[in-house]
Amino acid sequence: MNQAATDSWTDSEQAIARAAFETAYNRAVMQLVASVQSKASNLGDVSSVWALHDFLSIERHTIEGRFDFRLEGILFVFASLVKDELLQLQELEGLTADKLAKISAMSRF
């Protein structure tokens, strides 16, 4: 049984979740832009260009998959974002203590 999927979300919690999600997404995009600019400034032969293309293919796939907002499973997504330092637990304040405890615990896995 998927406990996270059965948690109830108040309107207020959903707004907090959406805002935190948006914050993490913007950080991920900013990190990606910085990475691309760094790689672009070091381009040399054609293999480095195709390596940048491969990098973008993977990042696009990862980001588009990760930032598809759905409440189902979102505690896991938040945990992974905390683990990857794209989100801080404090930015999820307002969620129930139970949800925060789950996110915190999973982020340390």
Added chain:
Amino acid sequence: MNQAATDSWTDSEQAIARAAFETAYNRAVMQLVASVQSKASNLGDVSSVWALHDFLSIERHTIEGRFDFRLEGILFVFASLVKDELLQLQELEGLTADKLAKISAMSRF
């Protein structure tokens, strides 16, 4: 009947063709690197990053398709490279006058 495919190529002509091909390839890669660096310096929101990814996908497909060295059909490839200013006719000097005339004529199509 594909006239270009049936032309004979001396060893000397093949060496000239390979060198010209390499020259055009290097220019295409240099142009691509400059384009990527320009686009990277102007990255903003996520859509601009994905636009760069799409650009690289198309360029990779185009370049890998275009620069597959085969004598068959190479007069057409040279004509398109001359048309796109990645190669100058003078860089093909040493090919027979007949081949040069074909390349020159096709490059103006």
